[in-house]
Amino acid sequence: MSANTTANATDERTQLEALWERDAVKIFVAFAAIYLVYAAIGLALGYSLDGIVNTLRRMTYLIAVYGMVTLALNLHWGYTGLFNIGVAGFMAIGLYVTMMLAKPVDPTGAAQYPGLGLPMPIAIAGGVVAAGLAGLVVAIPALRLRADYFAITTIAFAEIVRLGLTSGMAQQFSVLGAELGTGGGRGLTRNYGDPMNVIFELEAFSSFVDLTNALFGFGPTQARALVYSIVLVLVLIGFYWLIQRTSRSPFGRVLKAIREDEEAAQSLGKNTNRFKIKVFVLGCALMGLAGILWRVRRTGVTPTAFRPHVTFYIWIALIIGGAGSNTGSVLGSGLFVAVLFEGPRYVRRLIEEVITVGDAPNTFAGAVAPLLSANPAPFLRYTFDEFLTLQFVLMGVALVLLMHRRPDGLLGHREETAAAIPLTDRPAAETGAGPRPGGTDSDHGGDSQ
Amino acid sequence: MSDTTAEPTGSLTSESPDRPTDDVELAVDGLVKRFGGITAVDGATFEVESGSMTGLIGPNGAGKSTTFNCITGIHEPDAGTVTFQGEDITGIRPYQCAEYGLVRTFQIAREMANMTVLENLMLPAKRQRGEALWRSVLPVTRREVVREERELLERVWDSLEFFEIQHLAEEKAGTLSGGQRKLLELARALMTDPEMLLLDEPFAGVNPTLEKKLLEHVHDLREEGYTFLIVEHDMDLIMENCERVIVMHQGSVLAEGAPGAITSNERVIEAYLGGEV
Amino acid sequence: MAMLDVTDLDAGYGDLQILHGVDLEVAEDEYVVIVGPNGAGKSTAMKSVFGLTTYMGGTVEFKGGDITGRSPDEIIHEGIGYVPQNDNVFPSLTVRENLEMGAYILDEVPEAALESVFDQFPVLRERQDQKAGSMSGGQQQMVAMGRALMLDPDLLLLDEPSAGLAPDLVDEMFDHVNAINASGTAVLVVEQNAKEALRRCDRGYVLVQGSNRYEDAGEVLLNDDEVRQQFLGG
Amino acid sequence: IGDEGAVEGGGPAVLNIIGYPESGIQIFRDFYADFDTGTEIIVPDGLQDGDLPDEVGNDMTNVTGTAPASQGPHEDAFAELYEDEYGESPGVFTSHTFDAVAVCTLANVAAGENDGQTIRDQMRRVANPGGDEYGPGELQEAAEAAAAGDEITYQGASSAVDFDDVGDPAEAAYDVWGFSDGDIETVDTITFEGDGPGGEMADESPGGTGRDVMVAMLLPETGDLGELGTPMIDAGRLAIQRMEGVDLTFDLQVEDTETDEDTTLSNGGALIDAGYPAIVGAASSGNSVPLVGETSSAGVVQCSPASTALSLSNVEDDGYFFRTAPSDLLQGQVMAEVSANRLEADQVATLYVNNDYGQQLSEQYVESFENDQDGEALNEVSFEPGQGTYTGELESALAE
Amino acid sequence: MSTVDEAVDRGRSLSSEQLLLLVVGIGAVALLGDLILGLASGTYSISRVARYVTEGILYGLIIGLAGIGLSMTYSILNFANFAHGDYVTTGAFFGWGVTYLVAGWGVASVGPLVLVAPQREVSGAQLDVAITATPIAVLAGLLVAGVATALFVLLIDRFAFKPVRGSGGIPLLITSVGVAFALRYVLVFVYSSSTRGTTASVPSVDFLLVDGYVSIGAHDATLIVAAVTLMLGVHFLLQRTKLGKAMRAMSDNRDLALVTGIPTERVIRWTWMIGGGLAGTAGYLMVLWTGTIDWQFGWLLLLLIFAAVILGGIGSIYGAIFGGLVIGVGMHMSMIWLPGGDFTTITAFLLMILVLLIRPSGLFGGKTTA
Ligand SMILES: Nc1ncnc2c1ncn2[C@@H]1O[C@H](COP(=O)(O)OP(=O)(O)OP(=O)(O)O)[C@@H](O)[C@H]1O
């Protein structure tokens, strides 16, 4: 970015940009590392080029989706102090509504349940609005509760949504004469057009297909998936931009004040309820959108995809990055996906690639008993066999250690200023003295004469 | 929601002749607030003249803070009316109260601990356009918001200097000392551009030298037309600075009048001053 | 030999150092006052005696023993009582329970002590079954004082006990402190009601920016022009 | 049917419980504790678990089961192989898994490269009639023939393994079984003829030797189906073992689905990225359905040995999805027939796990029972796995 | 927007709360009326409703028992402990390991017994585990479930919670989510993820109720006796000792408690031990009652426990018990109108939300009694 300093305004801009760039550098380095490591793992595992690219693509897709939700959660928790642990519920509403709106009116074949057959953009908008409305429905009664009750209410809401979607009653029903359904525990199968067709039908896309084919040996579906991941990254940037703007503004300042002391903010003339509702609804709508983008291109969805652990994943990502920092949210999602979510799987493969582990004892007792006679092999084999179980232990331990060692996350300590302009300098610098008088000669307490 | 219907705003004239009848800034009439078995405020009735500095005193537990809470909407009164500048504001929400220009400080300072002093002071200004989400987000309107912020920041620095806490500008408010927090609290209340300030023991715990200076500021502000209602236990302070004093006792007004008259009022002496003054 | 002897104490919060070589002494039966501007570190000094801050250097001795860095519940056993500046009652406990908590380290609630607290603050007897959190600011202050008196400590640390009290109670409070002191308890008080406090005390300290600035008999400080100008509001 | 002690009188004579063993234990415990008033129970494949009587603490003689049978031409050969290797008799869906792995591997050998699309086109060529027949015992020879580019017909353990035009097995057989002394005892076998083999396939096989043949299994080792999955995986491994000796290296990768959708998709994705051109899995229909999207869009063959949901027959798969287990369209009929004739019921009810498998099988069963057997279905109650008690569900299912 | 936040605001005012109360009241009366009419007219079977109620009470006792512990740690340590559900599971495994060991001594090898037969090597039915057949084994298991969990919870506190104790409720809550995850999967690692049956069938008494039976089995009775005894025990412990008051003082203001001389660490330890012990016994009893054990039943129970505790009001042990019973009975009774199990959990959560709407701090909220 340019860096010429003349007028005051550009001065600020360059400052802002410099700041942003520092974050960008951080993110860039972290992500470069992630990608390099995974490419290396792919090589070590003997993946072909398109396998490696695909691995990275999948990673990107996951990071982008997690990043979006984490950013939305950061808006709730990091900025406003709304302890929302019902994230999965809002994602579910976004996705289910979109699917129900988009599915064709006359189900054919495996497409068991009818929908409204609306065009994709409208369906997506509908899903986002529905998630926002759900936020509203939760917000009105719940926002007057204390923080922890609020939290439990949101997770209860998410469970109500999930169980409601699962229930036989919602399997198929009619609204104003139109037949609809969630498919109950069976879920919904996608049988509407690919929402990405707008892009795939472009002229440019076919040359992109050729390009990826030439570069990585991709087929058209893989090229599509790649494009989709790229689109998601763009959406993620959009989320980032939106939330960054939101937080660095007088609006964001009120949010921060609510987090600190809501009653005091009210006494200063802020209609805190209105702000809380707005921000809660906005965040929920964004979660809904993320939920849609997460799965809308998949074959189908069942309610089990929205069990509470999804919410906790998002929280882990947020905590890794540091609540209150948008950059941190993105970074946290990256690390969560790469290290905690996907990592163990690949580590396990790598180990398998290098050594033959052999048969493990099938119970813990069988693994531990030989330890007494100083034979650790069965225990190690057992451990290796249970690698994916241990992955969750790892997630839990990581969370605990983070809270011990870096409760503010990786970037959360650097609180972002809640103002549309940097507050570091006094504007219209008049006095020759700097804004902060030196510590020693200042009047401590400001009361001595 | 009050049980009694509000008097028409026109007929605020009170029966007692020695009270100021015109230019009433704030009128409280028959205010009642109960907590379970305790009646914290029991029919308190008083008026505050525009542009005046009025003291509200009374023994501990007399109901002063609760009266403040009822006026500013933190609590909803069980009965009675509150009228501000001729408008019935009984039972309004705290934020509406501030929008009317009636702002209070808390007996125990309520700073936004994790926001810097600057952010604390940027917060209260009224009608910030950037508080509308879309204005802060859309690029076109954002420019306006930024300009407004710059102007606001200027005012904030003036205020910091006024209260001589510039050196704390970038500190987290939570790390300030008790007295510094009181200053911040007052400065913040002023940033809302109020017409009337309700101060709940603003000087408790403030060093006397600083207190003196603050009082000068308060007087300056009063010259500019602000109205003050101050709860304070420091009788000297009340004597020297207030032109009227309202004495509360057990939830209702025991006496009111000029400081001189109050200090010689036997009932006041008995209930509050402890016979020494 | 002083009962409480703070020597060259450095302390603060986390990495932030607030106190720079503070010296304080309180002799047996003495009544000592600390005054100073807001943020000078008065509360911090008190908390440091009670082991509630980050220790950075120096010593705190009590009755000849080193209590530096000991935990509060040990220190209270030594015979020091402490009333913090803010949040000094248990809001959801009744007044009576608050007082009983003051004697937690004893096996039984000392009825005599309880009675004497009630005698000193009759309103507490009246309101003994009310939740302390719903008492007025001044009443809470009384509860807090009362709680600290339950153990009949040898040294009582009071952080701004008169803040928020009605004038009659302020006087009463100062009388109480005098009475407590007269009954053999040493007192160390932080006060912004500095003139009154200095009038009544044996000795006073002026703390500025985390260090000792003045130290002398109360009356002397009170009559010192410079002190008056800078710290007592003229 | 016996209603001694049933004061309520009415209620279904047969209760069809469709679920998996993990929740089955609780359901049966609650049943025997409070509702055991003579109702007969019928269960499908999902509850065919020999441990059940022990875990439930009841001999469960009132339970009759059905399950896709191992009724292939070489059933016995497989059973023998399995017993030799693992010392126990093969369980439900083991033979289907063996066949699925065998066919996928042979198709790969015939295709001559690890490419999903080519393998897809070879699937029917190695499975459906035409060419020399080979059974489970002759896999090595079959692989050699396929590598030589010959057309072969794999004759399986579970069935003849012929795919119809949607990739389902062209014929199906069902065992009717019961618990006896803590063992599963087959009492009858019912065979259905399907539409017959069909569908597109390649005209020739490139074949070839001296290369890596990659195939993956994605089956439950844990979760609701963990108990059934483990023997299935063993059986799959066996198929590869039988091919050792050919001039090919076999790369068999096994991943766990944890009977969980997310894990299935993650692990499935990783397998696809790793270049496995064919995946045998998943077991639960609820996991297989979403996986089809991943595999078919990546051009990877998916062959499920156990997913029996109807919806998988016409799922959008570009022809990449196959299965060796028959669709529940037929199992529903079998269960209805057993209920009506063997158990002599005219009123039935179902209690089904709320997923693809449970819902569809319950629907099929009820439909068949009412239409084909002229009976009446009183209640259809769904349940969520993993609950603390199922008394409420049982109460509703057994209501008049 | 403005109508919306009016709606939120109005939630505050008394009249709208009364309105809501009225609506809820009407709803409750309507349901009750329908129930009575239905019972009278025979639409609803009396014995069936009675079965729902008994079942609900038993379930409620477990939730309530576990809820006491959650409520205590919640109010004293000031955070919602998401690991509590997994403490319940842990306790069950500890206890059942011992029960299996005692009942199966000599029948099977120690390893599988202590691990509650991870690969279904033996089953409770084979060992004939039941309060009637093997009372010693069951009682020993119950005891160990309580004691071992109490100690185990202390250990977790030492390593997971103590280091973040000072930093407020939310960091602790997040830590507890981490502990929950880790603990749950450690249980899988050690005890395997399979579900197994733990008890043999026990005799039961059938009560004839007009149109059918309600049967109370020996394990149902054990559950009632044990749960009620423990509840009373906790009640007396907190009433008769100053521990109860110290706990409340601490939940108000930890720093002040510290300077008042309350040995805060010791109180915290006691809190954990009582809370953990109750969780462990609740887990053991739950398994005794249902007859199956698996690695996540506690976790699945957790949200219901939360619902009960919040419904009753945090900090009140009576609130927790009452909340547990309301949730348990409510869940089962819902099946009268919404047959099948689809809506039981939904009902529990809706009940909680409804109570919070009317009384934002729970039914017994504010009146701390523990
Ligand atoms: N939330 C509450 N619940 C119950 N009682 C309350 C509550 N708030 C205040 N009270 C009671 O109401 C009375 C008046 O309290 P208030 O705080 O208004 O007194 P005050 O005049 O401000 O006293 P002070 O000067 O000591 O601050 C007191 O007796 C107090 O105990």
Ligand SMILES: Nc1ncnc2c1ncn2[C@@H]1O[C@H](COP(=O)(O)OP(=O)(O)OP(=O)(O)O)[C@@H](O)[C@H]1O
């Ligand atoms: N918990 C804390 N963390 C960090 N800094 C603190 C903390 N408490 C106080 N400080 C800082 O320590 C300094 C001294 O504070 P202290 O409370 O001791 O002042 P004080 O002399 O008691 O003032 P006052 O008369 O206003 O109460 C102040 O600058 C304050 O900002």
Ligand SMILES: CC(C)C[C@H](N)C(=O)O
């Ligand atoms: C393994 C089987 C019980 C799976 C079942 N047939 C299903 O489709 O879900």
Ligand SMILES: [Mg+2]
């Ligand atoms: Mg007050």
Ligand SMILES: [Mg+2]
């Ligand atoms: Mg202080």
